[in-house]
Amino acid sequence: MLKVAIIGAGAISSAHMEAYLQFPERCQIVALCDIYPVKAEKKAKEFNLDVAIYDDHTKMLEREDIDLVSVCTPPYTHSEITINFLDSGKNVLVEKPMASSLEECDAMNAAAERNHKMLSVISQNRFRTPMMKLKRVLDTKLMGPIVHTQVDSYWWRGHSYYDLWWRGTWEKEGGGCTLNHAVHHIDIFKWMNGMPSEVTAVMSNTSHDNAEVEDISIAICRYNDGSLAQITSSVIHHGEEQQLIFQGKNARVSVPWKVKASKSKGNGFPEEDPELEEKIQHYYEELEEVQYEGHTGQIDDVLTALEHGIPVLIDGKQGRQTLELISAIYESASTGKTIKLPLTKESLFYTMEGTQKNAIHFYEKKTAIENFEDNDITVGGKYE
Known part of the structure; x- marks a missing residue:
């Protein structure tokens, strides 16, 4: 016990x-x-x-x-x-x-x-049936090499969300939606697709003038094989639709689950590949749901x-990799430069002090309440 x-x-x-x-x-x-x-x-x-x-x-x-x-x-x-x-x-x-x-x-x-x-x-979102099943499908390589990935980490938080005393500052929260919300999807993306070789990003604060940190960021990741990925992190998206889409050379799969496969006509235009779609769909349906x-x-x-x-x-080394990718997004968005991975101790965002000094401070945090009376929270979509 x-x-x-x-x-x-x-x-x-x-x-x-x-x-x-x-x-x-x-x-x-x-x-x-x-x-x-x-x-x-x-x-x-x-x-x-x-x-x-x-x-x-x-x-x-x-x-x-x-x-x-x-x-x-x-x-x-x-x-x-x-x-x-x-x-x-x-x-x-x-x-x-x-x-x-x-x-x-x-x-x-x-x-x-x-x-x-x-x-x-x-x-915790790795431990959901749709995510576990998608990872197993990707591991089959039936889609062919992955050429593009789309990560939509869409959340919505009201203005008062950042009134809590420790939220909305680089010192206490360490960042905005990229770090504290999209961390789930960035971890899953990295788990499924591996670490990219470089990151180019932008970020902004459009709706929360009581926070120093970003409420939206968009990053483009590049891999050594030339494939690309785009990651949008947000707390300004109504409906909170969240998805990961993997485009392979042979087929496309995603959470929420969808499979689509194409093959080329003689003139290069697409036609459906129902045989491959059926093969991937059958494999997906045969996978067991997670127990917990x-x-x-x-x-x-x-x-x-x-x-x-x-x-x-998920051990500490994997947790560090997730933060490494997020740190690269912050460094790129704050400096306007493409950032190469892996990051070293010379990175401007390796330490808390470096992050606080070099990150864009969008607004001054002026409100700091100790606790909310309403403790109901949401922890992400169901990916259905």
């Missing part, structure tokens, strides 16, 4: 609590921590948890009965909290984004390695890894 602590009692912590409670024979939540203890007490009551309540995570470090810690705090705190727990012999599951800088990611991964502990980064979806699926993966001593699907 693995003993679990949860750090941060904000809205996303509920997803962790609900997930852990799906596995009562495998794990037990024993502690909650928040700088506002009343929030932790409210969560404990809401989920009927018999737990110790803390107002400072350092007070928990010496507890020997904690095996796994979920870090659900704002991004700028992830590195310190994660490293402290890893150094105290705990395994850590940290919310996205992994950290506010690549420098912090490197320090977190180093802590996991020197302590021989697991570090996993939340990307979203945060529950990822926490099942983490528990399984700890129980059997096997790797997690």
Whole structure:
């Protein structure tokens, strides 16, 4: 029985609590921590948890009965909290984004390695049936080489979203929609298509003059084989339609699921290839649905890894790669230059200080409320 602590009692912590409670024979939540203890007490009551309540995570470090810690705090705190727990012999599951800088990611991964502990980064949308099935289809190579990818990470957030004290600043949130919303789709894109060789991007703030950060960015990624990808990250799209489309030389597949295949007439114009479409569709339909979806699926993966001593699907190194691609988007959009990958320690956006100094500050943040009364949140589309 693995003993679990949860750090941060904000809205996303509920997803962790609900997930852990799906596995009562495998794990037990024993502690909650928040700088506002009343929030932790409210969560404990809401989920009927018999737990110790803390107002400072350092007070928990010496507890020997904690095996796994979920870090659900704002991004700028992830590195310190994660490293402290890893150094105290705990395994850590940290919310996205992994950290506010690549420098912090490197320090977190180093802590996991020197302590021989697991570090996993939340990307719950990998653990959805449409995503898992699409990845399996892409792995068949039936589409031929991928020549173009389209990533639409469309979200919508009202003006008041950035009134929360830690949101909307480069210092506390680390970025805008590219980092804190599109991180899910950028992780999935990288998982399915690999890292590009260069990035060219632009970004803007069109609708949130209470935030320093962007509310839309558009990036073009280039691969060494010449293929291209476009990534749109947004919190200004009504309806929040979200999709990933992979165009291969032989066929097109996507989430939400759609398959289309073409072959060439003698004059070069297209005609349908129903045989290939049927072959891909049949393979897709034969794939099983995942047993647990979203945060529950990822926490099942983490528990399984700890129980059997096997790797997690999403480790700290993969979490770092996702932030590396996002950092390249920010560097390109802020400098007007095409950025080559991989990034090095000389990158303008390798450190938090470098990001704060070099990123475009669109507006001055003037509003800072402590908490919202309404804690209902959305965590992405269902990709149907």
